[in-house]
Every structure is written in C-alpha cells, then in structure tokens.
Amino acid sequence: MSYVLECPNCGPREVTDFGFGGEYVERPTERPSFRELNRYVYFRRNAAGVQREWWVHRSGCGEWFLAERDTRDNAVQWTALPADAPAPGAAAEPDVELAR
Numbered sequence: 001m002s003y004v005l006e007c008p009n010c011g012p013r014e015v016t017d018f019g020f021g022g023e024y025v026e027r028p029t030e031r032p033s034f035r036e037l038n039r040y041v042y043f044r045r046n047a048a049g050v051q052r053e054w055w056v057h058r059s060g061c062g063e064w065f066l067a068e069r070d071t072r073d074n075a076v077q078w079t080a081l082p083a084d085a086p087a088p089g090a091a092a093e094p095d096v097e098l099a100r
C-alpha cells in the first residue's frame with residue numbers, strides 16, 4: 001500500500017522515498033535496571049492504531065524525523081523533526097489494543 005509522508009525539510013513524498021526506523025520508544029533517563037533495559041531494547045507495543053515512529057528520508061535529504069501514523073489505515077497524523085515534535089502523550093492518546 002502506498003501513501004504519502006511529509007518530510008519536514010522536503011515536503012510531501014511517496015512513502016517509498018523513506019525508510020522505516022521503527023516504533024519510537026522512550027529512552028530510560030537514569031541507569032536502567034536489567035528489566036527496563038531489556039524492555040527498551042527488545043519490546044515494542046506493535047499497536048493496531050496510532051503510534052509514534054522513526055522515519056528517514058533516504059531518497060532525499062537523509063533527515064531522521066518522527067511521525068504519528070495509524071497502522072490500520074496508514075493515515076499520517078503529523079511529521080516533525082525530533083526537536084519540534086509534541087511531547088509523547090501530548091497528542092491524542094493512541095486508540096489501541098496492546099499486543100501481549
């Protein structure tokens with residue numbers, strides 16, 4: 001399925017211009033326990049709904065940026081450079097069923 005993503009530098013482009021960098025995961029701020037580090041490195045929510053993701057404009061400017069996309073229909077809510085992105089949880093809460 002093809003859709004359009006908007007690079008913060010270059011504007012709207014076909015998704016085939018971009019590389020998927022995976023689901024955004026909040027990095028531990030302090031020295032993590034083994035369990036927290038394991039969760040940060042290996043576990044993802046894999047949401048059926050809106051999730052925050054890393055993307056790179058590999059056929060364009062090469063910039064890494066964040067996007068929120070609904071994984072059910074690929075509707076992109078927003079894209080932004082990390083410094084300009086809304087704080088996690090500030091945007092609409094994801095409408096998801098967590099995979100267990």
Ligand SMILES: [Zn+2]
Nearest residue numbers: 007010057061
């Ligand atoms: Zn770009």
